Amino acid sequence: MxxxxxxxxxxxxxxxxxxxxxxxxxxxxxxxxxxxxxxxxxxxxxxxxxxxxxxxxxxxxxxxxxxxxxxxxxxxxxxxxxxxxxxxxxxxxxxxxxxxxVHPQFGNNAQLAQLMGWQVDASAEPNDPACALLLGHCQATSGEQLAAQLAERLQRPLTCQVTQPTPITKLAWCSGGGQGYIDQAAALGVDAFITGEVSEQTIHSAREQGLHFFAAGHHATxxxxxxxxxxxxxxxxxxxxxxxxxxxxx
Missing domain, CATH: 3.40.1390.30 (NIF3 (NGG1p interacting factor 3)-like)
Incomplete structure (x- = not known):
């Protein structure tokens, strides 16, 4: 061609x-x-x-x-x-x-959801075609179970995780270096936020807002x-x- x-x-x-x-x-x-x-x-x-x-x-x-x-x-x-x-x-x-x-079919975020079996509900900013933060849900699970699923399906240990005692059903995720979205994810009322990387302040945000957080690797996601x-x-x-x-x- x-x-x-x-x-x-x-x-x-x-x-x-x-x-x-x-x-x-x-x-x-x-x-x-x-x-x-x-x-x-x-x-x-x-x-x-x-x-x-x-x-x-x-x-x-x-x-x-x-x-x-x-x-x-x-x-x-x-x-x-x-x-x-x-x-x-x-x-x-x-x-x-x-x-x-951000592509709804071939994008990294859509493909990560498909790999993990998550249901995509919406973009966090539906009027912004460049918004990489997706919202969705999964079958109710614990933080430890979701961490194990991520490690198994991505075939590598997680870079970082913060787990809470509450169950997970509502998710937000952004592949790669999306840790800066954590406060926006928390404000949207999700139970867990998944991305590729972690910064020092990300951990405090997750702990203080009661949010499950998983950094699964920039490359891996x-x-x-x-x-x-x-x-x-x-x-x-x-x-x-x-x-x-x-x-x-x-």
């Missing part, structure tokens, strides 16, 4: 033009015009680039790409090495950050959006797509 066909399709599917982000979404590094083999992954690290080269991919599709707002603009060091390899092997880099967090999107592209366009998980304990 043609690169332009793919980028136009993804831009429309992921509603890129409606979402304000702090990095460019879409084609970040231009490679071959004809796309036949796509590797998907979470972050465009050197290890993922090297694997894409080994797999003879012409396109790398990730959640975490390059050119973040506020970073040094010079293409030197690690950034230079990564981009040099993409250019040398004529590999397209496609990256979708917030659009791949964001493995599933790019994978699901790639599987959709393979079915939709008949291209070869392979998800590569470069493990990251964070």
């Amino acid at each position: 043609e690169r332009q066909t793919l980028t136009a399709y993804l831009s429309d599917l992921l509603m890129v033009d409606r979402i304000k982000d702090y990095c460019p979404n879409g084609l970040q590094v231009e490679g071959r015009a004809e796309i036949n083999r796509i590797v998907t992954g979470v972050t465009a690290s050197q290890a993922l680039i090297d694997t894409a080269i080994e797999q003879q991919a012409d396109t790398l599709l990730v959640h975490h790409g390059y050119f973040w707002r506020g970073e040094a603009p010079a293409i030197v060091g690690m950034k230079k090495r990564r981009i040099a390899q993409l250019l040398k092997h004529d590999i397209n880099l496609l990256a979708y950050h917030l659009p791949l967090d 964001e493995r599933y959006g790019a994978k699901a999107l790639g599987e959709h592209l393979a079915q939709r366009f008949g291209v070869n797509v392979q998800f590569i998980d470069i493990d990251n304990p964070a």
Whole structure:
């Protein structure tokens, strides 16, 4: 398929033009015009680039790409090495950050809910297409049981947990680095808040507001959006797509 066909399709599917982000979404590094083999992954690290080269991919599709707002603009060091390899092997880099967090079907949050068997009820801010905080519910469970379910299904121990004596039925969650949503989640009356990372103040907020809190890993909670999107592209366009998980304990 043609690169332009793919980028136009993804831009429309992921509603890129409606979402304000702090990095460019879409084609970040231009490679071959004809796309036949796509590797998907979470972050465009050197290890993922090297694997894409080994797999003879012409396109790398990730959640975490390059050119973040506020970073040094010079293409030197690690950034230079990564981009040099993409250019040398004529590999397209496609990256979708917030659009791949919030998509109702292929987004990281929607896919996390599907993996965990949670029912999605609403976005915390339904009029904001970039809002990554979802609200939902699950079968009544304890904090200890939910922690065990997260560890089992994400296949890793939790980074952090704060459990309360109250049962859990109402949930809020945000994949990745969403710990800043904790006070908003508490104000919405949920029993538990699940995200990928934790900050020092997050623990105090959870304890003092009687909220179950779980930090299940930034990478672990964001493995599933790019994978699901790639599987959709393979079915939709008949291209070869392979998800590569470069493990990251964070």
